[in-house]
Structure formats: C-alpha cells, structure tokens
Amino acid sequence: MPARRSPRALVDVLFAVVAVALGAWSFWPVYQSSAFIVMLVATLLLGTAVAVAGWAWRLPSIAVVGLILVVYLGAGVQLAVPSEAAAGGLLPSPEGFIDLIQGTWLSWKQLVTISVPVGSYQALLVPAFLLTLLATVLTVTIALRSSRPELAAIPPVLLVVAGILLGSSVASVPLLLLFALFVVLLAWLIRFRLSRRSAAVRTLREQSGQLVESRSERVSTAALTAAGATVMVVAAAAGGIAAAALLPPSGDRQVVRTAVEQPFDPREYPSPLSGFRSYLEPAKADQNMLTVDGLPSDGRLRIATLDTYDGVTYSVGSAESTSASGSFTRVPYRLDQGATNGKRTTTTVVVNDYRGPWLPGSGQLEQVQFGGSRASTLAGAFFYNDVTGTGAVTTALRNGDTYTEQSVVKPLLTAAQLQKVQPGSDSVPRPAVIPDELQSALQKYTAGVSGAGPKLAAALRGLAQDGYISHGIGANEPPSRSGHGADRITELLTDVPMLGDQEQYAVTAALMARQLGFPARVVVGFVAPEGVTGDAVTFNGSDISAWIEVQTTDGWVTVDPTPPIRPVPPKQPDQPTQISRPQTNVQPPVDDNPQQNDEPPQAQVDPSNQPKPDPALETLLTVLVIVGWTLLILALIASPFLAVLAAKWRRRTLRRRAPTARERIVGGWREFADAAVDHGYDPPPAATRVEFADTIGGSRANALAKVADRATYSGIAPTPAEAESVWKAVDDLRGQLAKRDTRWKRLLAAVSLRSLGYRGRGSGKGQSR
Secondary structure, eight states, rough: OOOOOOHHHHHHHHHHHHHHHHGGGGHHHOOOSSSHHHHHHHHHHHHHHHHHHHHTTTHEEEEEEEEHHHHHHHHHHHHOGGGOBBBTBBOOOHHHHHHHHHHHHHHHHTTTTTOOOOOTTTTTTHHHHHHHHHHHHHHHHHHOOOOOOOGGGGGHHHHHHHHHHHHHOOOOOOOHHHHHHHHHHHHHHHHHHHHHHHHHHHHHHHHOOOOOOOHHHHHHHHHHHHHHHHHHHHHHHHHHHOOOOOHHOSSSOOHHHSSOOOOOOOOGGOOOTTGGGGGGSSHHSEEEEEEESSTTTOOEEEEEEOOOSSSSSSEEEHHHSGGGGGGGOEEESSSOOOTTOOEEEEEEEEESSSSSSSOOOOOOEEEEEEEEETTHHHHHHHHEETTTTTTESSSSTTTTEEEEEEEEOOOOOOOOGGGGGGGGOOOOOSSOOOOOOHHHHHHHHTTOOOSSHHHHHHHHHHHHHEEEOOOOOSTTTTOOOOOSSHHHHHHHHHHHSSSEOOHHHHHHHHHHHHHOOOEEEEEEEOOOOOTTOEEEEEGGGGGGEEEEEEETTTEEOOOOOOOOOOOOOOOOOSOSSSHHHHHHHHHOOOOOOOOSSOOOTTTOOOSSSSOOHHHHHHHHHHHHHHHHHHHHHHHHHHHHHHHHHHHHHHHHHHHTTTTSSSHHHHHHHHHHHHHHHHOOOOOOOOBHHHHHHHOOOOOOHHHHHHHHHHHHHOOSSSHHHHHHHHHHHHHHHHHHHHTOHHOOOOOHHTTSSSHOOOOOOSSTTOOOO
C-alpha cells in the first residue's frame, strides 16, 4: 500500500536535497565545469525519485538497490561520461557504457593522479556521480523511512569529507561551505527534535485526556530551541574565523592525491642535462630532431626544467630531496594559466629523430592536443608538472608524432633588465654542494655592487666577459670537459681562459643566483639559430642549449647566461687565477657556513621537507577501489533477483490498473494468492478460491475469496470504489503474511519464482485463480 503523503515528508525531502547538494559542492574545485553542475542537478533529482518511490510504495531494500543500479547504468553515461553520450548527449553509447563500467573502479585513482580541475575529461565524473547518487538515496530514504531520521545527516557529511579528500592539495578548506552545511543540518535536526517532542506530547494528551501543553508553551519551547541553535551557529562562525586568523595553514593539505604514488617518476630517468654533449656529437649534430611551427619570439623550446643539484648532476627531483618539480600528473582538458606572466602562444611540434621521455614545449601549458595515428596513446601517456612547465610521456616518441600546445611563454630578460628586479619567494631545493670557487668568483664580480638584482646582473656580465665557448668536440675547438659536477664548475672558474659550454655556464649562473637569494633552476632545450626565418623551424642536434630561469617578484623570467661566441685565446697555465682560494684543497660536502650576502637568501633553503605519505589516505584509496569492485560484483549477483522483482512489480501494476472494476477485483485476489504461494502455502489441486482461502486461514482471506467470486459470477458489475477497497484489503493481507515469517523468509518470498510458475485455474465454478 502506498505511504501517506504529507507536507512533513516534503519538507524532509527538501532538507535532504539541500544537504546533499551542499555536500556534493565540495567536488566543485575538482571539476569546475558546467558538466558537473548538470550532473549534480540531474543526480539529485534521480536519487530523490528513487528514494521517494521506495518510500511511497514501501519497496524492500533490494528493490531500492535495483532502482539505484538502473539509474546508474541508464543515466551514467549521459551524466558522468558526457563526451561518450550519443544523440546529443541524451542516450548512452557502447563506448561510453564500457568507460562507465571501467570507471566504477578505475576512475578513483585516475582522479587523484591528474591535475585539477578536470572538467568532464574521460570518465572522471564517475566518482562524484556515484557518491552523490548514493548519498541522495540514503539521505532521503533515512529521513522518510527510518525510526531514527536524525541519521540522515550522516551521508551529506561523509560526502563533503570525500570531496575534500579527493580534492586539491593546494585549495583551501571550503569553510563557507562547511558552515552552510552545518546550519542546514542543525536546522533539520532541530525540526526532527520538535516533531518527536510534538508526537510524544500528542500521545500523552490522547492517553490522559487532559491538556498537557498550551500553545504559549509550545511557542516558548520553539523559541528557546531556535535561540540555542543561533548561539551554536554564531559560536561556530566565530570559531572558524578565529581559527583561520590564528592558525593559518602552514603548507599544502594532506589529501589522497598527496599520498598516492604518481605513475611517472622523473627520478627514474637520467638528467637530460647529463646527455647535453651527446646532441653535439657528429652522429646527432646534423640530425633533424623536431620541426616547430609557431615558435615563440625568443626562439626557445624547452626539453625539461631542473631544480635539484646534488653536486654531480642537476635533475628533476632526487631520491634524497623531493620537490614540487618532481610531481607529475595527468592533464585534463585545460589548465588555467591566468596568473602566469608572459605571452600566449600556440606551437605545433612534429617529432623527427628526437627521443626521450621529455616532451619539448614552451612556457606554461594551457592545453595540449596530440595528432596523428597515435593521438589517443600519447594523450593517455602524457604527464605534466605545472610548477616547472615540464611535460613527459611514458611511451616512446616516434617519427611523425605531432602535438599542438597552447601555452604562456615567460619573458626573456637581459643582464641590464635584471638591475631592477628583486628575488621571488618560491621554495626550491637547496643545492647539496656549493663550490668555494663559485663563492669567490661571485664576490669578485659583485664587489662594490649593492642589491640582489644589480648583483645578479653583475655576475652575468662577469661570466659573459671572462667566459668562452668550446664543446671540445670539433677539431678546431680547445679541449673542454663535459659534465656539470662541482669539480667541473671549479675547473671552469679557475682555468684561464674560462672555457666551457651552455651546460657549465647555466649551472654556474643558477648556483650564483641561488647564492644571491633568487629561486633559480636550469632549463635544457633547443634554441633556433640566428637568422632563421619562416613559420616552420627545424631543430638539429647542434641547436641544443641550456639557460636558467629565476623568479622575481613579478614571476619567473628566462635568462641566458651563455657568453658570446668569439675566438678562444691560448690557455695560460703558468698564470695563476686571481680568484682567492681557501687554504684547504678538500671540498666540503655541504656548505654549512652562512652566506655573506647583503640580502637575506629567501630562496636558498627549502624550509621543510615534504611530509611522508599518510598510510591512512593510501588505505582510503584502496577501500574506494574495493567498493567499486564490490558494487559491480553485487550488481551482477543481484541482477537475477532484480529481474524477479521487476516481473512481480509489472504483474501487480497490470492487475491493479486493469480497465474494469471486475478485472481489478479478480486481479487483487490473484495478487493475494500469488503472495500466499510465495510464502509457502500450497493450494489443493483444483481448489476454489474459498478452499484456497481456508488453507491460508483467517476470516479476511475467506471474505476476499467470496468478494472475488461475486465479482466474477454476479450479474451486477462492481464499482471502482469496491475495487479500491479490495486492493486495500489485499495490501493488509500481504502484510499479515509477511508478519508471520522471519526477515529471511520474507526476503526469500520476495524473490521466489513459485508464483510466477503457479497456475491454479480450472474450468469449474469458483476456481481459485
């Protein structure tokens, strides 16, 4: 029998929908797209419809689970995988259905190993869709059907916690959202309390026959409760403001994505700067590496950005020191680079003989689109670090691979333009080794100069004045050892003349900038030769280069410390260098002495190591994966039982909505007889309705049989009101049958096939069916 409708139930449904909507909005920083809003609204409506239907028709839990599964599979592609939907987004496609099923357990890890926001990229809306659907159904169902409706406040709270855990590690905790959810749940719980109190007072009044509480007393009680709630809200708001002011966050939040091992680890690959000279060898120098259309005005194409120096190599992170540049994630449809200082460009790159895990690019990436026959493979294998603007692929590049990047290119500053800059505040790993000769050379170049910017400009001018270029490969080139370890930098700064190439000068300039307080890092890439014109530029191996990036108060800028190419004077081994040397020849492994700079080295030291991954968060991700698999397995197991329930529901609906009152009355008897058969009652062979009713027992069953006989054989047509009365009696009798059994037997009766195969019709008068 349908449940009674009431305005109270409508109010509870509205509270439930608002609470779940606020909880689901915690996922907005993860998606930030219109597809998420469409999914949220539609899922709230569908989940509410499932829960209300279960309440109105008093469906068992297994039937409600079946409806959830129907909604998930029927609307999941359109809402959670909209890019795979057909017919303008109205119908699912086979490909979308496969992505939805796989996303049930795969999308959780994909969501926490990709840069946010993700929009509607692939099937990454599946976690939010599934959690919102379950939370909506649970919240509305508990509010309408549970004897403890206060428990309906739990699913929205869990939903907002899930949104925070699956969200960004840099976004702030949504305090306003949490406060709004607190207010809604508090008001809802107060409503439950007042309703429970009102029911208790009403029962006491009916039992005693006396006035228990006056109208003024009820108003006073409500006013006191509202006042207490107001005090709690004000206290919560004041506490939140005070906590935000007195205890600001000290670093990134620890969420699931910070604890998950990223699929691409740059420390598993050799530093691209270590192979610098290999591009200049005769075998590679003339090879066509890349063809670029739309090259930025500075003519530079980055391979990778390096920020960690251990005294031997400059690399992207290291085993001893982790940094933000060592964290690579998948990239969704687009990245927001609105805060980046630079010029927007669109660059198309065609791979020729270039190989390696690093994907060349320019500037800070906004969007990348792969082309060619391997577009989908490369898109799935692409990872990106937004801190340094470095991209990588986990599959080998081949000739003919192509991609188009939209990016923001940092400005290129000369030494003269660095005079007015000041160091930025970003934190980068501290170099493990600083050669003493580098500190001495820096003091020599900056003598009499004050200010971080002017000192950096003076140091670069000193390198340009004293330095000469030689790769040590050509027959006419002076010997020049490769590498950029501390010993090679010492050799560079002590030899006369100073001899090296971009590899050594970039590392030297970066270390000098670090000593002056500038966050600095080395960039390896290609630079177009002077005089090259045209839209398409082909880079050869000989176009390899290295430069540095330093952060100023205006953002990161590009600086090229390479000295001009000019004839190299003869080496003067007998002339000692003018650089003051320390008294010991033993190089200290770590620079423990304070830096003698006029300005504080803001970026010289990474103030804190990143915390170790939290095992609890790793466990949570494992649990979510297990839940996804479990839901799929349960769906497969439950599908036969759901089919039985659906068949019985359809049979009942057809009987109750028969065109005539006589057919509805007969259908009511058959519905009761089928229920009895499912509960284990066996009718005698060729039994009449009355005989079958006697087998079941009870006067009401006997009366129902006689009413069905009269409707069948009487010449007087029954009225619709009589038919409705019969169906109410059928609902009551089915309830009595259920009360006679245990919960397990009721569940077996609900999925029993006996009534679907039972046919008790005969030709004689008064047959039971």
